[in-house]
Amino acid sequence: MAKTQLTSLFFFFLFISIPITVIHSQAINDERAILLNLKQQLGNPPSISSWNSSSSPCVWPEIYCTAGSVTELHLREKDITEKIPPSICDLKNLTFLDLAWNFIPGEFPIMLYNCSKLQVLDLSQNYFVGQIPSDIDRLSSLISLDISGNNFSGNIPISIGKFPVLQRLYMLQNLFNGTFPKEIGNLSNLEELGMAYNPFIPMEIPREFGFLKKLTYLWMKETNLIGEIPESFNNLSSLQYFDLSINNLEGRVPSGLFSWENLTIVYLFKNHLSNEIPKAVDALNLVEVDLSQNNLTGTIPEVFGKLQSLRFLNLFSNQLTGELPAAIGSLPALKDFKVFQNKLTGVLPPEFGFHSKLEAFEVSENQFSGDLPGNLCAGGVLQGLVAHTNNLEGEIPRSLGDCRSLRTFQLQNNKFSGEIPSGLWRSFNLSTLMLSNNSFSGELPSRVAWNLSRVEISDNKFSGEIPAGISSWLNLVVFKASNNLFNGEITKEITNLSKLITLLLDGNELSGELPSEIISWESLNTLNVSRNKLSGQIPAAIGSLPDLINLDLSENRFTGEIPSGIGNLRPTSLNLSSNQLSGKIPEQLDNLAYENSFLHNTDLCADDPKLKLRDCNSILKHDRPKKSTHRYVTVIVSLAVVVSFVVFVMIFFIVRDYKRKKSSQSLETWKLTSFQRLNFSEWNILSNLVDDNLVGFGGSGKVYRIEIDRSGESVAVKKIGNHKKLDHKLEQEFSAEVEVLGSIRHRNIVKLLCCISSEDSKLLVYEYMENQSLDKWLHRNKGSFSSHLAVLDWPKRLKIAVGAAQGLCYMHHECPTPIIHRDVKSSNILLDIEFKAQIADFGLAKILARHASSHTMSTVAGSFGYLAPEYAYTTKVDTKVDVYSFGVVLLELVTGREANSANENMGLVEWARQHSLNDQSIIEILDPEVKESSCLEEMIMVCKVGVVCTRPSPSTRPSMREVLHVLQSWCSEDGQEAKKVGSEFDVMPLLGGAGATYFSSYRYDEGDNKVYNV
Incomplete structure (x- = not known):
């Protein structure tokens, strides 16, 4: 009986399960059909090619299922260009929809109202336009809504405050030019609110926002806020992240603002707050405070010294006065302390660094006096000490000489004296040492830190000779030692510093001759x-x-003629005055541009009378020799010419036969490795490596242009090495170039045709670029090739920017293993006959491991002015170091200035950043040779892109894919303006996670044929 019952139960459940299985299978088939139809309506994006009719949607990478039904759809960054089809809501159980970072056009997709179970909706970084619909609250189940980085405009509707369960609301970086409603304060469950980067009409913060008691994150940066911060904000007891920066707020910070128990970070910088910092800062859990770039006045409250968890105190660029509270120096968690550009006085608390591990200490441009604290590096991790432009005095504490972590040390414009601690010169990671305008004494050391690249010690009392050991300062780029007491000769060992860009030794007591072996100074632009x-x-x-x-060689005792090569340089600034020079000045310098360059040289002459020098023609007449003497000289010279010609012909044939014999014997020692189909042999290359074909010098050898057939087709040949054996560094660069270029193909990366190698030399053979490198076109005042070039117009510059970005984007994002170039600069961007850009010179490139996000280098390599700051600090590199360097190139393109000489006081990056606050300020720095009303908007956009790419923190820089997307939006394939959506971006890492990138936008409106920007 029991057995019969069990059998009956078995068949009962079997008959029940069969229909359930059938129903489940049918549901999967239905959803698969919906998704395949959706894929077709979205234009069959290649990035979702895994969707097919033979597998379950639940195994597709973009799909997540719950209980066998599709509940989540992840289509972020899938190159979708079509509008969202209504069929998407046929997925009845859909709760999560992510369509961010695509190219989706149209107005807000109200068809999503039919997705009745939708809880998370992310439409950020697309091309949506128009206003937010007034009935958006019909998406009543939403927990998270993100519409950032689009073109939404107008007002934010009142209905946005009617979501009953909404926890996350992000609307930042749109074109909202109306108002936002106080009803947002009704979102009782809201935890995160982001409205930054929107051009709202000027309005006050609604007091109702103070009702958001669960709010942990408030981001309203650059939203045109006015008035005071409402007192009701004292009720925001859960707030952790608070950013109201770049607005027009005024008045006092509410008295209870810093009493929130869980507050971790406050950002209020760059407002127009005019009252003192409130004294009610008593939150012991406060970790980071940033009130920088305001107009705050008064003293720093004593209560800051009680913040035992404070790690980051940033009060720079205000009008603060008075002394620093002594207790701040004793804070146990303090890492970063920045109060520069204020009016602070008194002494620096001596306890600084003794109780905490300080990493950055920046107090410059104040009125501090007394000694420098002696414990700043007690924790052993101090990286930056910036205390310039104060009234500090005394000697540098000996303890700082043992600080191996130091990377930048700036004490210029103070009253310091005594000798520099010997250990400071050799501090292991030190790259910048700036001590000008003090009373330091002593002699220069023979050995310094391996990475020391900038030394500025002008206007001090340093003495003695420049040591021969200066040849070991191999990474030195800037050396400013004006107005000291150096004597003796300028040692020839200084010519070994091949990376020098600036060398100032004026105002000393140096004697003897200037070293003649200076050909290695190929990067020098100021002497x-x-x-x-x-x-x-x-x-x-x-x-x-x-x-x-x-x-500038003025006020010395130089004699003889001016070398003609100086004329070929056509220097921007030339001063040879007050010497004992003679003869005729070079023809290229015989014009009014150099009228003050040759004063007080009585034996110099010129053809142009406006130069106020003697007339060369009158001198020739006065000194003409007698006729008989002239006849004898003519006969002697004629005989000498004949004899010389005969000897030359004999030597020519002897040498030619010898070379042919030697070449035929040695050809077997050369090995050719081809990467393309070749129409030449190694003999074509080797036989033409002569000086007549020499076109330049690279960092590792000579560069030749060699014609390979009668049609005039040419190749470029880079010869690495010389008559000596290759050193290990050159071998590494050759291997890196071959490894990278031998394995990749892209239209914007120079094509390596082959390599030819022997024991002593390595040859790399490339396509020849008729227009050579970008820097020669942008900086036409140097070099024989550049001197006759026309102005590079803006359409060509924009086309070049896009092409170079395409090459870098391919390296970073499309290669099987990412490639970091590490030396992106305008001289490494080559131009073909049609000005198509190609990235070149991969001698420093590194291929990352497949899953690596960064790579640690044993040495820092690259070019001064283009190096990302974190590269010099950490030697850890990722693709963001190339982004930084490319940003510098963009700034060169829009300003026409060189990376290291925007003006006499600062480099291009800092100079451009100072002018990036508004469009009018940017217009002032644009290259006047190409600045026209028709291209201003594009140039402003590219300048802002360059500034964002060169942000100090790598996490806040965009990727090359993002940069390329922005640039392509303004330039079509043929270099003309693209009539499609473009975008200007800003990058801001979100706290509490790995970080995220948000873009504000420029957008093209087909209706009125205009481009709108934030």
Whole structure:
């Protein structure tokens, strides 16, 4: 009986389960059909090619299922360009929809109202336009809504405050130019609110926002806020992140604002707050405070010294006065302390650094006096000490000489004295040492830190000779030692510093001749040795320095003629006054542009009378020799010419036969490795490596242009090495170039045709680029090739920017293993006959491991002015170091300035950042040669992109994919303006996670044929 009952139960459940299985299978089939139809309506994006009719949707990467039914759809960054089809809501159980970072056009998709179970909706970073619908609250189940980075405009509707369960609301970086409603304060469950970067009409913060008691995150940066912060904000007891920066707020910070128990970060910088910092700062859990770039006045409240958890105190760029509270120096968690650009006085608390591990200490541009605290590096992690432009005095504490973590040390414009601690010069990671305008004394050391690239010690009392050991300062880029007491000769070992860009030795007591072996200074653009006792002739090699634009040799005892090569340089600034020079000045310098360059040289002459020099023609007449003497000289010279010609012909044939014999014997020692189909042999290349074909010098060798057939087709050949054996570094660069270029193909990356190698030399053969490198076109005042170039117009510059971005984007995002170039600069962007850009010179490139996000380098390599700051600090590199360098190139394109010389006081990045606050300020720095009303908007956009790419923190820079997307939006394939949506972006890492990127937008409106921006 029991057995019969069990059998009956078995069949009963079997008959029940069969229909359930059938129903489940049918549901899967239905949802698969819906999704395949959706894919077709979205234009069959290649990125969702895994969707097919033979597998369950629940195994597709973009789909998540619950109980066998589709509940989540993840279509972020899938290159979708079509509108959202209504069929998407046929997925009846859909709760999560992510369509961010696509190209979806149209107005807000009200068809999503039919997705009745939708809880998370992310439409950010698309091309949506128009107003938010007034009945948006019909999406009543939403927990999270993100519409950031679109073109929504007008008012934010009152209905936005009617979501009953909404926890996250992000509307930042749109074109909202109306109002936002006080009803947002009714969202009782809201935890995160982001409204930043919107051009709302000027309005006050509604007091109702103070009712959001669950709010942990409030981001209303640059939203045109006015008035005071409402007192009701004292009720925001859960707030952790608070940003109201770049607005027009005024009045006092509410008295209870810092008493929130869980507050961790406050950002109020760059407002127009005019009252004092409130004294009610008593939150012991406060971790970071940033009130920088305001107009705050008064003293720093004593209560800041009670914040035992405070790690980051940032009060710079205000009008603060008075002394620092002594207790701040004793805070146990303090890491970053920045109060520069205020009016603070008194002494720096001596306890700074003794109780905490300080990493950054920046107190410059105040009125501090007394000694520098001696314990700043007690924790052993201090990276930056910036205390310039104060009234500090005394000696540098000996303890700082043992601080191996220091990377930048800036004490210029103070009253310090004594000698520099010997250990400071050799501090392991030190890259910048700036001590100008003090009373320091002592001599220069022979050994310094391996990475020291900038030394500024002008206007002090340093003495002695420049040591021969300076040849070991191999990474030195800037050396400013004006107005000291140095004596003796300028040692020839200083010519070993091949990375030098600026060398200032003026105002000393140096004597002897200027070293003639200066050809290695190929990057030097400024040389000033004026006001010394130098003698002898000016070395002819100065005229072969390709980048030299500022030359001052005045007030010395130089004799002889001016080398003709200096004329070829056409320097921007030239001063050879007050010497004993003679002869005719070079023809290229015989014009009014150099009217003050040759004063007080009595034996110099010129053809142009406006230069106020003697007339060369009258001198020739006066000194003409007698006729008989002239006849004898003519006969002697003629005989010498004939003899010389005969000897030359004999030597030519002997040498030619020898070379042919030697070449035929040695050809077997060369190995050719091809990467493309070749129409030449190694003999075509090797036989033409002669000086007549030499077109330039690279960082690792010579560059030749060689014709390979009678049609004039040419190749570029880079010869790595010379008559000596290759060193290990050059071998590494050759291997890196071959490894990278031999394995990748892209239209915007220079094509490596083959390599030819022997024991002593390596040859790399590329396509020849007729228009050479970008820097020669942008900076036309240097080099023989550049001198006759026309102005590079803006459409070409924008086309070049897009092409270079395409090449870098391919390297970073499309190669099987990402490639970091590490030396992106305008001289490494080559241009073909049609000005198509190609990335070149991969000698420093690194291929990342497949899953690696960064790579640690044993040495820092790259070019000064283009190096990302974190590269010099940490030697850890990822793709963001290329983004930084590319940003510098963009700034070169829009300003026409060089990376290291925007003006005499700062580099291009800092200069552009100071002018990036508004469009009018940006217009002032645009290249006047191409600045026209028709291209202003594009140039402003590219300048802002460059500023964002060069942000100090790598996490706040965009990826090259994002940069390319922005640039392509303004430039079509043929280089003309693209009539499609473009965007200007800003990057801001979100706290509490890995970070996220948000974009504000420029948008093209087909209706009125205009481009609108934030």
